[in-house]
Amino acid sequence: MNHECDTRQRIVDGARDLIHGRSYHDVGVAEICARAGVRKGSFYHFFPSKQELSLAVIDEMRVGIAAGVLSPALAPDLAPMQRLDRFVDKLYDFQRLAASASGHLSGCPFGNLALELATSDEVIRQRLQSVFADIESRFASVLEEAVAAGDIDEIDTAATARAMLAYIEGILLMAKTANDPELIRQLGHALTGIRIHPRDG
Amino acid sequence: MNHECDTRQRIVDGARDLIHGRSYHDVGVAEICARAGVRKGSFYHFFPSKQELSLAVIDEMRVGIAAGVLSPALAPDLAPMQRLDRFVDKLYDFQRLAASASGHLSGCPFGNLALELATSDEVIRQRLQSVFADIESRFASVLEEAVAAGDIDEIDTAATARAMLAYIEGILLMAKTANDPELIRQLGHALTGIRIHPRDG
Known part of the structure; x- marks a missing residue:
């Protein structure tokens, strides 16, 4: 370099x-x-500008989280729904280690920026939305596999993937507010039970 | 006055x-x-200090949201689980109106402050945690009624109430990032299906 x-x-x-x-x-x-x-x-x-720096930070984290968390968690060596459980386990491990090093659970960097900036910076809002869309799309692929394998009933996979990401963001928000990584494990158990059916949409 | x-x-x-x-x-x-x-x-x-102002703002919103949203949504004129659906409807109405007035969906004021300040202001973090604990306790009462009435199976009502609040916070985070209130309705359908069973905790 x-x-x-x-x-x-x-x-x-x-x-x-x-x-x-x-x-x-x-x-x-x-x-x-x-x-x-x-x-x-x-x-x-x-x-x-600070905005351009922020976009670079978002892009850097997007690549880092895809390589360090999403890809290993969702790798096809497990049955589809078990991969989502492994994703929760990895989030828990990561947040617990980071919190024990700094004393504070920092949560999801994308969620943090979204709640702070979505109303005031349209460029950053759109970049964060595209990060979330990528994660949703990875979850949706896992759900499609699960449906095809007969592991779960027919669902609206895109909407369910979005609901699962919303739930994960909410879990990280609650865990950050409580400064307690154990919430990620406690609440994470319910992730794979979330379903949105076609008629609900 | x-x-x-x-x-x-x-x-x-x-x-x-x-x-x-x-x-x-x-x-x-x-x-x-x-x-x-x-x-x-x-x-x-x-x-x-700005911190003391923020605590006053949080207390004001806590009273306002309890009186304006939580109490009417969770009133006992409906079956317990239907009250939770009504809560989602009220959130949708509120966020849609506010967003159409300002052009921006602002989301949950407590969640916003939590993600911005939880790592840097311990006093505000604890106040926000107590706001969430209040809401969880209201949800838990509704769930206890639903279990007692036989509307749902035995669950860990406290953990499920926390999971439901996490999901709502996550929905509002995603809706704010997308600047689209329709996500609240789309994802809100899955709220009352969330369950955490005693063995999961």
Whole structure:
């Protein structure tokens, strides 16, 4: 990695950690620069605005979570519905470890940004919506497999996938509010029971 | 209402609307004062810190939502599980109207503050947790009635109530991200199917 790439990466990584640990508006450019060890001029060379930095942070996390959580959790070595349970287990492990390191359960970085920014930044809102659409689409594929295998009855797989993602976001919200990762396990048991039938939509 | 009370109330109402429309850190004291038509000195007379203002805003919304949404939705004129469906209907109506007025679906004011502040403000985190505990307890009473009436099988009512609140928070998060109130209706159908059984906990 050349020097230019490395500087940009340090800014994105620093911003990701600070924003995920607190919030978008609570973290300023000066603090991000200090964390990354770069000067403000250098920051603005890579990111003309905090919005552009945020989009880079979202894209970075999207790739990281797909590779680190979604793909291993949903890999086809288990029956479809068991993969969704494994996804909950991985969320629990990740949040528990991160919370025990920092003292605070930080929850879903996409959900955090969505609730803070969706009403005030249309570009970030749309980017987050596309992240959620990707996750829904992965869940929907798993559900389609489960239906095809006869493991579950006919459902509206797209709507059920969205409902499952909503439930996961809600679980992470409650766990963050309680600062207690055990809620992820307790509530996660109900994930695979969620169903939306075609007539409901 | 005397002048002092009226001034305090205008500050709380202004802060509530601004913060719910955007976010806690995106709204400053100067803007709240301008909205309320008060001077900064007057603001700090009532609220020595933004944290104290936020607690007053949370308490105000807690009373408002209990009286305006929870109590009418969960009133015993319907069978227990139908009350939960009515709660979803009321959320939908409220968010749809508010979104059509402002152009943005603002979601749950408690969930918004929780994701923005839970890791950085312990006092606000605990206050929000107690708001959620109240709502869970109301849901749990409805579920206990449903079990007693034989409408649903034996469940862990406290854990199921928490799971239902998590699901509602997640639905509002997804609806806010999509800026689309119809998601509340689409996903809300699955609310009363959520179950956590004693062995799951």
